Amino acid sequence: MKPVVIVGAGPAGIRAARTLLDHGIRPCLIDENLRAGGQIYRRQPENFRRSARQLYGFEAGKAQAVHHTMDELAGLIDYRPHTLVWNAEDGRLDLLDNGRAQSIEYSRLIVATGATDRILPVPGWTFPGVYSLGAAQIALKYQGCAIGGRVAFCGSGPLLYLVAYQYAQAGAKVVAVLDSAPFSAQCRALPALLRQPLTLAKGMYYRAWLSAHGIPVHQGATLRQIDGDQRVRGIRWGEQSLECDAVAFAHALRSETQLADLLGCEFAWDSLNRAWLPQRDSAGRSSVEAVYLAGDGAGIMGADAAQMAGECAALALLEDAGSTVDQRRREALQKQLASIRRFRQGLETAFPFPEHWAAQAPDELMLCRCEEVSAGAVRAVVDEGHWEINRVKAHCRVGMGRCQGRMCGLAAAEIVAERSGRRIDQVGRLRGQAPIKPLPFGVEVQP
C-alpha cells in the first residue's frame, strides 16, 4: 500500500502527522532539515543546552509542545529527516538523502513546505556580513552565533522586531532597526490587529523593549545602501548613515511553492501575499486530486495558523479517504483560520510592501546574485519589448542560477512590472523547474 506522505516537518506538517496517526494512518514525514520543528521552532543541535525560554521567548510553550509531539511521533511514523524532495512526477516524489537518490510513491500528499525571507535587494546586499532576517535568526537559534558584533536590522514585517529583540536579548549589539513602514501605517492597521490582541501585544512589547533599551528604531526608514569593501561597513537611509559590521534584512516572508508547482497545482494571484500561490479550498485541498496544502508554503499566515491548517488538511484527507472525522472540530479550525487571515490583512497594512522599491532601484543594483544580473540588465530586456517574466529570464538569466529565482524572482518581477507599466500580477510567474535544490553529479541511485 502506498503511504500518505507529508513534506515538511514544521508546525503544519507535524500537526498533520499527529492528526493522521490519531485516525489510524501512519504517514511518512519527509523533512529537509536534520531536526524537525521547521523554521520558527527550529531546534538546536542535540548537544546544545540552551533553554526553550532562551531560544523561543514567549513562544517557548508552543515550541516545546511541537517538539514533544514530534518526539512522540518519531518512532511511530516513517520519519525521514535530512531528505530533500527535489522533484515530483507521476504520483511519486523524488528524494535525495546524503547523496543517494530514491523515490517514494504516495497515495495522498500533504505539502507543508514553509517559507523563506522575501528579499528586496539594495546596493551592497551581496557583501559578506549581509544576511536575511530569517538566516540571522537561524544562526542565533540553531548555532548560538550572532552574524556580527554590531548588527543593523532592516526591512519590514513582524520578524524585523522579533529578531532584533532576540539578538539584543542574547547579548548582541543591535545598532539600529530600520522599518520601511511608517508609524502611521501601523496606526491604521490597529483595528485589524486587535483581532489577535496577544500577538499584537507581543509585537508591541518587542518594539517597546528595543526603545527602552536604547536601541534606535527608525520608522518610515528605507534602507538605501549597504556600504562596504571586503565586507559590511555601514548602512545608509534617507540622509542618514550608520556604521555596523552586519546587516539582517527582509520584507516579510514568501511561500516556498516549487513543489506545489511541480505537482501541477493551479496557481492564482494573491494580492495579500503579493504572490502567486497554489490554490486551495478552505480545508486545504489543492486543484490536484489527492494533494493537500498547509502552512506558510501556501500563503503566509504564521505558525499558529500553520498548525491549524495542517490539522485541517489532514482531516480533509481522512474524509476524502473515507474516514469519519469530527466536523465540528474542522469547522472550528476553519473559523479560526479565517480570523487569522483577517489579522494577516492587518499586518499587511501595518507593514505595507514598499511599492516604490522597483522605481528606486538603481540600474547597477545586482538583482540576481547567482547569475550576476543587474536591475539595469532586466530593464534593458523589458525595453526590447519583453514583459513576461519567463521570457525576461530567458533573455538575461535572471532567476536562472543556483537559487532558481527563490531569492531574486519576486524582485525581478517587480522591476519588470514597473518598467513595462504593467501591474505586478500581469507579468506572469516563474515556472518551477526541477531540481527544487541542486543535485550532485555521481548521485547513487537506489531502486
Added chain:
Amino acid sequence: MIDVIVLGGGIVGASAALMLAQKGQRVALVERDFCGSHSSGVNYGGVRRQGRPLHQLPLSQRAHQLWADLPGLIGIDGEYVCCGHLKLARSPADFATLQAYATQTDGFGLDLQLLDQRQLRVRFPWVGDVAVGASLCPEDGHANPRLVSPAFARAAQRLGASVHEQAEVTRIEHDSRQFQVHCANGLHLQAPWLLNCAGAWAGSVAAQFGEPVPITSAHPAMLVTEPLPVVMTVSTGVEGGGIYARQVARGNCILGGGRGFAVDPCRARPGQVAVLEILRNAGELYPFLKGAQAIRTWSGTEGYLPDHEPVIGPSSTQPGLLHGFGFAGAGFQLGPAVGEALAEIVCTGASRQPIEAFSIRRFQA
C-alpha cells in the same frame, strides 16, 4: 496587404520571415506563444554539421555560412562560438563508424579530423578514458538558443515584418485566391502564401490541406550545472547516442541525454529517470564534473517524422503552401538555411539548395 503568412515563430519560421523581408516581401509572422520559446529556444544549442545524414549537408553547409555572420543577420552574437564539435567513440566499432562517416562526407567541407586515443588525450585531456577515439569537426560549435531564436524574429520585425505573438491560430482557409488565417485573439490575416513552420504542431496544418504526416512529439532531457572552471574547449557528443555536453563562457555546463515527457501538448519536462541517468553517467565521459551540481533541468517539444528527416518544401495539394517542420531535434543549426530556402521558393520558385529528399510526398503511398 501582405504577401506571406508564416505560422510559427521558431528559428525556421522567423528565419523565413527575415529572409522574405530582406527580399522585400510583406510578411506576417504568427506565433501562438512567444517567438523562440519552444524547441528553437530551449534546445541544447548545438550548431553542428557533423553526424548529419549526407542529404542534409548541402543545407547544413549553407547554414554554416549564414551562422558565420550571425551579428550581420540578427544583430547579436547569440554567444555563438565556432569552437569545434567532438564526437567521441566508446569502442573500436564506434570509432570505425566515425571513420566511415569521415570518408563518406569527404568533399562536403566538414574537414573532419580523426583522433586516436593518444591524440585525443593530448588535445582534449579533460575527456574521460572511456573514449577510445573521436572525430573533430573544427568549425562546428554552439550558441545560446534562448537568445538566437527570438533574435531572428526581432530582426525580421526590424525589416518590416509584422510579428504577432500570443496569437493562436484557430482557423485556416483558402478561398481559391488567398489563405485566410484567423486567430483566437481576433487577428485575421490573408495572403497568397502560407508557410507552415509550426514545429511539433505543424501536422494539423498539413492534415487540413489533405496531406497528413505521421508526426510525433519527443522531449529532450536537458540540464545545466552551476558555473565551473572552463575546461571544455569544444561541444561534444557520443557516437551511437548518449550524453552530449558543452560549456558556455560563463562556465556552466549544459548536458543532454535521454528523453523526457509531455506535461500537456505545449509543455514538457525532462523526467527524473533521464536526469538521474545523466548525473550518474556523465562522470565517465567528463570526469571534471565530479562534485559539480546540476541546478536546473528542462525540456521542450520537438517534432519527429518516422525517418527523422524534416519536411521542407511545397505542399503536394495546395499551391502557395510551403512546409518547414519536423527537424527531429536537429533543426537549430539548419534553421536559417531552411528559412532561406523557403523564401527562395516564394520569390523565385525554387530553392538553391537541394531539398527534394525532404518532400512531404514521401508520406503519400
